[in-house]
Amino acid sequence: MAEAYIIDACRTPRGIGKQGKGALAHLHPQHLAATVLGAIRDRNDLNTAEVDDIIWGTSSQRGAQGADLGRMAALDAGYDVKASGMTLDRFCGSGITTVSLAAAQIMSGMEDVVIAGGTEMMSYTSATADPKTPPMIDSGNLHLRDLHPQSQQGVCADAIATLEGIDREAVDQLAVTSQQRAARAIAEGRFDKSLVPVHNRDGSLALDKEEFPRPQTTMESLSGLKTVFNMWATIPVDEAGTTYGDLVTKVYPQLKDNMNHVHHAGNSSGVVDGAAALLLASEAAVEKNGWKPRARIVATANMGDCPTLMLNAPVAAAKKVLDKASLTTDDIDVYEINEAFSVVAEKFIRDLKLDREKVNINGGAMALGHPIGATGSILIGTALDELERSGGRYGLITMCAAGGMAPAVIIERI
Numbered sequence: 001m002a003e004a005y006i007i008d009a010c011r012t013p014r015g016i017g018k019q020g021k022g023a024l025a026h027l028h029p030q031h032l033a034a035t036v037l038g039a040i041r042d043r044n045d046l047n048t049a050e051v052d053d054i055i056w057g058t059s060s061q062r063g064a065q066g067a068d069l070g071r072m073a074a075l076d077a078g079y080d081v082k083a084s085g086m087t088l089d090r091f092c093g094s095g096i097t098t099v100s101l102a103a104a105q106i107m108s109g110m111e112d113v114v115i116a117g118g119t120e121m122m123s124y125t126s127a128t129a130d131p132k133t134p135p136m137i138d139s140g141n142l143h144l145r146d147l148h149p150q151s152q153q154g155v156c157a158d159a160i161a162t163l164e165g166i167d168r169e170a171v172d173q174l175a176v177t178s179q180q181r182a183a184r185a186i187a188e189g190r191f192d193k194s195l196v197p198v199h200n201r202d203g204s205l206a207l208d209k210e211e212f213p214r215p216q217t218t219m220e221s222l223s224g225l226k227t228v229f230n231m232w233a234t235i236p237v238d239e240a241g242t243t244y245g246d247l248v249t250k251v252y253p254q255l256k257d258n259m260n261h262v263h264h265a266g267n268s269s270g271v272v273d274g275a276a277a278l279l280l281a282s283e284a285a286v287e288k289n290g291w292k293p294r295a296r297i298v299a300t301a302n303m304g305d306c307p308t309l310m311l312n313a314p315v316a317a318a319k320k321v322l323d324k325a326s327l328t329t330d331d332i333d334v335y336e337i338n339e340a341f342s343v344v345a346e347k348f349i350r351d352l353k354l355d356r357e358k359v360n361i362n363g364g365a366m367a368l369g370h371p372i373g374a375t376g377s378i379l380i381g382t383a384l385d386e387l388e389r390s391g392g393r394y395g396l397i398t399m400c401a402a403g404g405m406a407p408a409v410i411i412e413r414i
Contacts, residue, residue, distance in 0.1 A: 004103035004280050005293035006411065009381030010039045010196050011276035014369040015211045017122030023207040024198060024273040025123035029058070029065045032198065033073030033119040036277040039196040040115060041077070044279055044291065048074075052111035054085035055102050057094025057118030057373040060125040061087065069119055092340060093401035094118050095276065095376025096409055100300035102280045103409075107297070112285040117277035118374035125372075126271055148307040149247035153402065154229035154268060156310040157341035158261045159248050163309075164347055168262040171342035172222045175267035175366045177356075178339060182363025183215035190362050190389060194381045212270045212369040222266045230261040251308040267342040272369030276377035295384050298394070298410040299325035305404045311344050313406030314398045315351045321396065321408040329354060332410070333392025336379040338399030339364035361386055375399065380409065387413040 012035055015024035024032060033056065041048055056070030071085030090097045095118035102114035151159075161171065185191060186209075197208035233245030249256040286293055301321035305313035314337055322328060335358050337348045349359055362382060365375065376399060383395035398408035 001107050002109055003283055004106040004297040005283070005286055006295040006297070006384065007279040007281050007286070007291045007293055008040055008044050009276070009278045009384055010036050010043065010194050011378050011381055012036060012198050012274050013195060013207050013210050014272040014274040014371060015207050017126060017271040017273050017369070017371070019123050019127050022123050022273055023211055024121070027198070027206065029069060029119050029121045029124065030073045030076045031201070032121060032273065032275040033069055033117070034077035035198050036117060036196060036275045037073055037077040037079065037115065040277045040279050041079070046279065049080035049082045051079065051083035051113050051115060053105065054083060054115045055098040056085060056087045057090070057098045057376065058087050059089050059091050059094055059120060059372040061089055063128060064124055065121060073119070089373070090405065090407065091402035092338065092370070092372050092399055093376055093405060093407040094373040095378065096380065096397060096399065096407040097376070099278055099280070099377060099380055100407060100409055103297040103300060106280055106282045112282040114280050115277055116280060117275065117377045119275040120371035120373040121273045122271045122371060123273050149250050150307050150310060150403070151247040152229070152232045152244045153310060154263055154341065155233050155244045155248060157263050157268070157343050158229050158259055159252060159255055160309055160311060160347065161262045161343045162255060162258065162260040163252070164343070166262070166343055166346055170346055171262050171267045172219055174342045174346050175222060176217055176219055178360060178363045178366040179213060179215055179217040181361060182213050182367035185362035186210060186213065190385065193385050210368060212272050213367045217266065225264040225266050227261040227264045229263055230259070233259065248308060263341050263343070267366060269338070269340050269365035270369030272371050274369065274371035274374045274378065276374045276381060278377055278380060293414050294388070295411045295413050298412050300407070300409045302405065302407050305406070307404035310402060310404050311340060311400040312347070313404055314344065314348050314400050314408070317398050317406035317408035318348070318352060318396060321398070321410055325410045327394065327410065332394050332396045333358065333390065334361060334383045334386045334395040335359040336383045336395065336397040338370065338375055338379060339366045340370060340400055342366060344400055376407065380411065384411060384413065
C-alpha cells in the first residue's frame with residue numbers, strides 16, 4: 001500500500017469560547033478555517049489547483065458552521081475553485097477522522113494531495129445551544145433513547161469516575177499537571193512551529209497566543225471549585241421529567257443515589273474557538289513539489305463502546321491501532337489523549353499502564369481548551385512537533401467522542 005505523508009501541520013491559537021470575552025468570538029467560522037488553510041498553502045508553496053480534496057471536521061454543523069465549512073473556507077482563503085471540499089461530523093473525534101480519511105484516500109492511490117483539518121467556534125455553538133434538546137437523546141426518537149440512553153458528557157465522566165474508583169484528588173492532580181505542562185510548553189516555544197496568528201478582516205491582529213491557560217492553578221485553588229455535573233444530572237430532558245442522571249442509572253442502576261461527582265470547570269476541557277489544518281501527500285506529490293515529509297501515517301482505527309458511558313472507547317481504540325501497526329505501548333514515544341474530562345486521561349493511563357511522562361507532554365484540553373471538531377487535528381500536529389523536539393519516533397493520538405466512539409491514529413516521525 002502507498003504511503004501517506006504529513007508535509008505540514010498548523011493551527012490557530014485557541015481563544016476563549018464565549019461571546020464578548022474571547023478574542024476570536026467575533027469572527028465567522030469560515031474565516032477561522034480560512035486562516036489555517038491560507039497558512040498551509042503559503043508555508044508550503046502549494047498550488048491549490050492541485051489539491052484533490054479538503055476534508056474538514058465540524059461537530060455542530062448549524063447556522064454559521066453549516067453549509068460545508070471545508071469547501072466554503074477554501075473559497076474564503078482564495079483557493080483555486082478546483083480544490084474540492086467536504087465536512088464531516090464524528091463529534092469530538094472529527095479532527096482525527098479527517099486525517100484518517102485523507103490518508104486512506106492517498107494510500108489507496110485515489111488522491112495525491114489532500115488537506116485535513118477542522119474548526120469549531122464554541123463561542124457561537126454554546127451561545128445557540130439548548131441544553132434540553134441534545135441531538136443524541138432527542139425526544140423525537142425515544143426508540144433510540146430506550147435502546148441506548150445517552151446522557152450529558154460531564155455526567156458520564158462522573159459516572160466513570162465512580163465506577164472506576166477514581167477520586168477527586170486524582171482528577172485534580174492531573175488537571176494541575178496539564179496546566180503546568182502547558183505553561184512550560186508555551187514558555188519554551190514548543191507550539192511555535194505550528195501556531196499561526198489570526199487577523200481580522202481589516203488586517204489587525206485578533207490573536208497570536210493561547211488565551212485559555214491558567215498557569216496559576218494549584219491543588220488548593222481547584223479544591224475550592226464546586227462540582228457542576230451534579231446539577232446537570234438533575235436537568236430534565238423531556239416532559240416526563242426524565243433527567244440526565246436517569247439516563248445513566250437506567251443502564252447502571254448501581255449509580256442511583258451513589259454518584260461521586262468529581263468534575264468541575266478546572267478539571268474539564270476548556271470551551272474555546274480554534275482551527276487546524278494538515279497537508280498530506282503521496283510519494284509522487286512529494287517528489288513533484290520537492291516537499292520534505294515530516295511524518296507518515298502508520299495506522300488508523302475506530303472503535304465503539306458503551307454509548308451511555310460515552311467516554312470509554314479510547315483505550316480500546318489505542319489497543320486496536322497498536323495491533324494494526326504491530327506495535328506495543330512501549331514503542332510509542334508520545335501519547336496525545338484528549339482531556340475531554342480528567343477521568344478520560346486518567347483511566348487511559350491506568351488501563352494501558354503508561355509512563356505518565358509520555359502522555360500529554362505539553363498539556364492538554366484542561367489547560368488549552370477543546371474546540372470540538374478541530375481538536376483531533378490539533379493533537380496530531382502537537383504530537384508531531386513533540387516527536388521532532390524530543391527525537392521520538394512514534395506518536396499515538398486518540399480521543400473519546402459522543403455516542404461512545406474513539407478514532408485513533410499512529411504517526412511516525414521522518
